[in-house]
Amino acid sequence: MLLGLLSFIVKWSAKEYEISLTSSTSTVHCLKKAIEIQTKVKVERQKLLNLKYKGKAAEDGLKLSALELKPGFKIMMMGSLEEDITTASTAPDNVDNVINDLDLTEEEIALENREEYLAKIAKRVDSYEIKMLNEPRPGKKLLVLDIDYTLFDHRSAAESGNELMRPFLHEFLTSAYHDYDIMIWSATNMKWIEEKMKLLGVSTNQSYKICAYLDYLAMISVHVPKHGLLDVKPLAVIWGKFSGVYSSKNTIMFDDIRRNFLLNPQNGLRIRAFREAHLNRDKDRELLYLAQYLKDLAPLDDMSHINHRSWEKYRPSKKSK
Incomplete structure (x- = not known):
C-alpha cells in the first residue's frame, strides 16, 4: 500500500473490488x-453492511480515518444496478414506505369493486412469470414468506449479513x-430478492429448497375507503398459476404487514417485525415457535x-395428530 492511501476490498454480487483512497481527506461518501x-x-443504491461508527451506520460525511479500518478491510455491499431497477416501482431504498401497518377491521375488509380486483388477479395469472427454482412436490402445503423485517433486518448496520438474519432462519426453513x-x-424487485437470498445463504442451503420467488410485479392495488389505495399480495395469483396444487385450504403466508394479505386474510399470519438486529438477535425466538405451529397445522386437510x-394459543386436536 502506498503511503497516505487506504485500501479496501468491496465484496458485491460474488465479486471483489479493490478500492484505494487518500487516507487524510476521504469520507464515506468518497468511498x-x-x-x-x-x-x-450508484451511491444512493449502496448499502455498506459493516461500516459502523459508534454502533450506527457510518454517515456519508464521516472521514474514513475515524473508522480506524485496517488495510485490506473487507466491505460487504448490497445494491442494484440502475438497469436492474429502472422498472421497479418499489425500489429497495424505499422499502420503509410500507413499514407502518394498518390494523384493518372486518368492516374495512369488505372491499369495494371486488370484480375489479378479480380482473387484476386474472391479468397477473396470465402475464406474470413466477421465477421457479424447484418444482412443487406432490402432497405438500404452501408457505409464502416475506423478506424485510420478516426474515431479515435490512436497515441496521452489521459486520455481515448473518448478523441481520433473523435467528433460527435456516432451522425454521429446514423444518x-x-x-x-x-x-x-x-x-x-427480483434482483433485490436474489441478492438477499444469496446474502442470507438461503439460495445455497442444502437442507431445503425454495420453490419460487415473486416480486412487486405480482402485487395489485386495492382501494380501502378509510386508507385509500393499497398494494397487496393476492395469493390467488399463485393459486391461479398452480390450479389443483395450491389453494386456500393448504396455503399460509407470513408477513410483518397485515395489509399485504388483505385479499386473503384467512391465509395470512402477521409475524412480529424483526428490527434492531443487534439488540434483538439474542432473544428473538419467533421462528422457532412458528416452526412448531407449522408442524401442528401440517396434518390438516384444510387450514x-x-x-x-x-x-x-393454537393446540392441535387429537384427531389431527
Whole structure:
C-alpha cells in the first residue's frame, strides 16, 4: 500500500473490488463514489453492511480515518444496478414506505369493486412469470414468506449479513420444508430478492429448497375507503398459476404487514417485525415457535378455518395428530 492511501476490498454480487483512497481527506461518501466507478452501483443504491461508527451506520460525511479500518478491510455491499431497477416501482431504498401497518377491521375488509380486483388477479395469472427454482412436490402445503423485517433486518448496520438474519432462519426453513413448499414474495424487485437470498445463504442451503420467488410485479392495488389505495399480495395469483396444487385450504403466508394479505386474510399470519438486529438477535425466538405451529397445522386437510391471529394459543386436536 502506498503511503497516505487506504485500501479496501468491496465484496458485491460474488465479486471483489479493490478500492484505494487518500487516507487524510476521504469520507464515506468518497468511498461510495469510488465504489460506483468500479461497480456502476450508484451511491444512493449502496448499502455498506459493516461500516459502523459508534454502533450506527457510518454517515456519508464521516472521514474514513475515524473508522480506524485496517488495510485490506473487507466491505460487504448490497445494491442494484440502475438497469436492474429502472422498472421497479418499489425500489429497495424505499422499502420503509410500507413499514407502518394498518390494523384493518372486518368492516374495512369488505372491499369495494371486488370484480375489479378479480380482473387484476386474472391479468397477473396470465402475464406474470413466477421465477421457479424447484418444482412443487406432490402432497405438500404452501408457505409464502416475506423478506424485510420478516426474515431479515435490512436497515441496521452489521459486520455481515448473518448478523441481520433473523435467528433460527435456516432451522425454521429446514423444518418447514418437510411439510411445505416454500415461496418468497417481496414488495421489491427480483434482483433485490436474489441478492438477499444469496446474502442470507438461503439460495445455497442444502437442507431445503425454495420453490419460487415473486416480486412487486405480482402485487395489485386495492382501494380501502378509510386508507385509500393499497398494494397487496393476492395469493390467488399463485393459486391461479398452480390450479389443483395450491389453494386456500393448504396455503399460509407470513408477513410483518397485515395489509399485504388483505385479499386473503384467512391465509395470512402477521409475524412480529424483526428490527434492531443487534439488540434483538439474542432473544428473538419467533421462528422457532412458528416452526412448531407449522408442524401442528401440517396434518390438516384444510387450514382455511384456522384463525392465525391466535396462532400462539393454537393446540392441535387429537384427531389431527
